Amino acid sequence: MESKALENLRVLIVDDQRSFQLMFKGILYSMGATNIAFAPTGEQALAKCINMDYDVLFVDYHLGTGKNGKQLLEDLREKKLLKPGSIFMIVTSENTVPMVMSAVELEPDDYLIKPFSQRVLRNRIHKIQHKKKQLKSLYQALHDEQLEQVVNFCRQEISQEGRYQQFCKRVLTETLIKQQQLDAAEQVLAHNLQQHRSGWALMLQAHICYERQAYEQCLALCNEALESNRYFAEALDLTAKCYMALSAPEDALKAIQQAAEIAPHSMSRQHLVMEIARELHDIPQQVAASKQLYEITRRSLKQDVIHLQNYIRTVIEAAMEAEDPQQKNRYQQETLIALQRARLDEAMIRDIDFDVFEILCQARLESLSGQQFQAKRTYASIADLLTEQEHSLADAVLLLNQIGEYEEAESLRQRLPEATLENPVLNAIMRRQVDSTGERRAHFTEFNKEGIRCYKAGNYQEAARQFELALELAPMNTGAALNYIQSLLQQLTQPANGRARAGDAFERCRKTFRVVDHMPLPEHHRVRYQELLSRFEKIRSEQRR
Known part of the structure; x- marks a missing residue:
């Protein structure tokens, strides 16, 4: 049965190396796979998954200039294109800590480092198939986001002391925390923590303490988890949040910087870096985090021109704050390069009139260089277009305040749509300018x-x-x-x-x-x-x- 683990299953290999595709096809053929498709890019893989359900996906992490394997997994989950019983396995030669941890954090079904033996591959697939079969109802409930069914199935599996009861305890606790049933979640963890203080149990208990604002207890649990696994980025995230709640932003920054070094490709992590760096007025860290957010999202379903705009706005703000002329010039050049690069990414900028945004940024750079009159003339060239340019109204406000046109800036600020005001990065920049x-x-x-x-x-x-x-x-x-x-x-x-x-x-x-x-x-x-x-x-x- 093991040798035919992939018999009658639809398999998709996503890899940009033709030689690996052919070699891997031979291995899978010997395991019973006869229905095998290929995609050299994440974009093509996504398109194939829209038109066809695949039972097993083997995906390389690096896929050229487009989506990477992690982004493809995020997109497939977002669009619910992975069946509950499907297997998603990242297969790559990438073994650096940041790449491995960033991929593993998203919890694919498995992560294989090239090269690997056919025996290892067969054992891994068989193990995943068995788990998916035994927990079929649970995976379906998770896919459908039916939390009560998730809770009921997990409790049933735990009561029967089944093979996957530890996994079910983890899923049950996570679900109860989502439902804010903290006492019930703590009861599930209590026995586990008495017998074996595993990393996942420590972290879930830490989350409960954080929700209850027991920050010192939360920190102690995070430290215990890190003692057993220094690459536990989630523990460092929560440590940073606790320090922020305890008004210790310097300690928070140290923790979140360690987390970002371990696994940099998390949006929530980079947003936290931005928040803490702003609290400390750490300009270089803000620029690095805003750029990382842009890079994370530019090839994923979370692609949004807001991340590009926030990155450019942050760099301009950094140039304004820089006291060293050389550093100021470097930030100005970074702004121009980012604008130029964005011009080549039509998919990113198609939803806004990028010309207007670019001209406003150019005017801000002119003002920054002491060319106040030219900055005002540049603004004058597009002022009449702003009535229909909600995406750029905020940038006009920033420019007008920068050149001292306070009354007109206030008039435009009152016209800002609510969606613009919900942008935390832009809001912080505007508040900073006012201050x-x-x-x-x-x-x-x-x-x-x-x-x-x-x-x-x-x-x-x-x-x-x-x-x-x-x-x-x-x-x-x-x-x-x-x-x-x-x-x-x-x-x-x-x-x-x-x-x-x-x-x-x-x-x-x-x-x-x-x-x-x-x-x-x-x-x-x-x-x-x-x-x-x-x-x-x-x-x-x-x-x-």
Whole structure:
């Protein structure tokens, strides 16, 4: 029976090496497999699985530039394209800790390192087949997400002291924790922990302690699990969460960095890295995690342009925060490379107008390089398109705040859709910008208000001085620029001003008009601009006579 373990089963080999496909086909043929299909890429394998149910899948981890074996397994599960009784086995020559642990974390049915013997393969397949057959009802309930049926079947198997009772205890405990039945879950674990403190039991008990906010107990259990297996990334994840709950972010970062080194290809892990790094304002770690999230998702069903945008936004933020000019330049170059690379990935950017996002990022880099006027001109080129560009509204807000157009930034911020506000990375970047610019914005507002007060009191010279101070803080602010022009024009109409002073005021007025010339303006600013420009032209004509 063992020699015919694959008889009458549909088998799919997913490997980009033709030589291995043919060699492996020979091995499987000797095991009874006659219905064998091939796919050289993860994308082609996914397409085949949409049209055909396969009983056994042998999948290489590395599959060229497309989906890898781990991503294929995630996609098949997400789309429910794996039958409950199907076997998914990763077969690869990759034996580095990060790759192995990242794959094993997703719990394929098995993981085989090349080269391997036919006997080893046959034994592994037979063992999995027996387990799938004995626990057929359980696997079906798990596939259908019928939690009560999962609980009932596990309890039945445990009461009969069957061969797979330890596996069922684990599944039962995980399910009870999902249902928030923590006391019941703890009762299942109690006997196991008394007899043998296995890693899975320690971790599930640790999760129960975490849910109950017993963080010190949780840490102790995680440490015990790590003493028996230093590659236990899940224990390090939970350790990091406990330290965050205990307001110890430095310890949390150490733990999550170790976890990410062991198994870097987990979205939840990288999100946790981002969260902790933000708490500590660790810019390089934020950039690394945001890039990793983008790389993890770009070839999977979880592909979303948000991860690309968040990565680029994080790198721009890093460039803004960098004090070393060389480091700042490296981040700017990384931004440009990421934008250029994204242009080649049509599947990633097809759901948004990437041109608008790219132009806004370019404007932010221009502002960062001190080219404030050019940044505003760049923004002006796409401002009219923002009414239909929800994906880029937030980036317009970031740019406008960056160049000091606070009023327009606030107007756009109020238009941000709820989905945008649910993006934790973007929210954190926007909050950080508000915090970092708060003092400058407060001083700007103070100077601008004082200028308005002086203008109303008829002290136009002091008003101009106050508006000038405001513009030093926000040189591209349209409102302050118009206020400054208005106060200068009032000075030009004062007969007491000498020719030299009038000439200076005229020149400053002319230069300030550049801040608003040919820019998209709200209606109230547009009307005011036209009035001031008309007055300026009239004064200039009078001076020429």
